[in-house]
Amino acid sequence: MQFKKLACCFFVMWVPLFLASPCVQAATTLQADMVRKCIVIDAGHGGVDSGARSQQGDMEKDINLKIAEYLRDDLQQIGISVVMTRNQDMDLATQEDRANKHRHRGDLRGRLLRAKSVHYDAFVSIHCNADPSPVWRGAHVLYKQGDEKSKELAEIMMNAIREHLLPTQRDIKANQSLYLLKRLDGPAVLVEVGFITHPEELRLLKQPRYQKIIAYSLYEGLMRYFNSESTSSQRSTVSFSTLHG
Numbered sequence: 099m100q101f102k103k104l105a106c107c108f109f110v111m112w113v114p115l116f117l118a119s120p121c122v123q124a125a126t127t128l129q130a131d132m133v134r135k136c137i138v139i140d141a142g143h144g145g146v147d148s149g150a151r152s153q154q155g156d157m158e159k160d161i162n163l164k165i166a167e168y169l170r171d172d173l174q175q176i177g178i179s180v181v182m183t184r185n186q187d188m189d190l191a192t193q194e195d196r197a198n199k200h201r202h203r204g205d206l207r208g209r210l211l212r213a214k215s216v217h218y219d220a221f222v223s224i225h226c227n228a229d230p231s232p233v234w235r236g237a238h239v240l241y242k243q244g245d246e247k248s249k250e251l252a253e254i255m256m257n258a259i260r261e262h263l264l265p266t267q268r269d270i271k272a273n274q275s276l277y278l279l280k281r282l283d284g285p286a287v288l289v290e291v292g293f294i295t296h297p298e299e300l301r302l303l304k305q306p307r308y309q310k311i312i313a314y315s316l317y318e319g320l321m322r323y324f325n326s327e328s329t330s331s332q333r334s335t336v337s338f339s340t341l342h343g
């Protein structure tokens with residue numbers, strides 16, 4: 099019995115040391131692959147466009163930007179390049195768009211041009227959902243209909259969301275009408291992070307801790323997607339506690 103215990107301790111103590119070297123090597127290679135990635139993050143709405151509003155006046159644009167900033171920080175921490183379509187409370191319409199009363203379309207075109215100005219590896223648009231009825235809740239991911247890469251990213255991201263957020267019955271949804279998804283090459287997804295019109299979900303959506311968990315779910319979805327593209331079976335995700343303490 100005593101010998102078995104000792105043998106077991108020896109095994110537990112030494113096996114990780116024997117395995118450490120190749121694992122570290124594989125993770126380093128993957129890390130290097132990740133560093134070359136570029137992600138475009140689009141915080142929906144902004145400026146005069148508040149997006150959906152709660153009954154208490156909370157604005158979707160503010161929640162979207164907070165989550166976008168946390169996602170940017172998570173990605174940048176491991177060296178990934180990030181392009182934000184907006185970094186502040188603004189829209190991307192031009193003076194001309196406003197003068198011609200095309201502000202909304204001009205804003206979307208501005209986001210499209212910003213995304214297309216770089217060679218991105220994934221595009222993630224962040225929005226909150228809304229409904230006249232306060233009973234609906236849950237996050238889900240939309241992707242461009244017919245685009246396999248986008249569908250794969252949406253599926254992987256949806257699984258990460260299910261693991262980290264409150265249980266949701268929602269699933270990924272193909273879309274063929276959203277301005278940005280329609281015009282962008284994949285992988286491109288739009289994430290509805292939850293319903294601003296559901297009182298309990300709204301309370302969570304406003305909490306920095308919950309916003310960070312949403313951002314981390316999207317981060318992990320991206321990492322798993324890129325790892326699935328890679329030939330290596332090693333994963334190089336960083337835990338939520340490492341990123342946020």
Ligand SMILES: [Zn+2]
Binds near residue numbers: 149
């Ligand atoms: Zn929106």
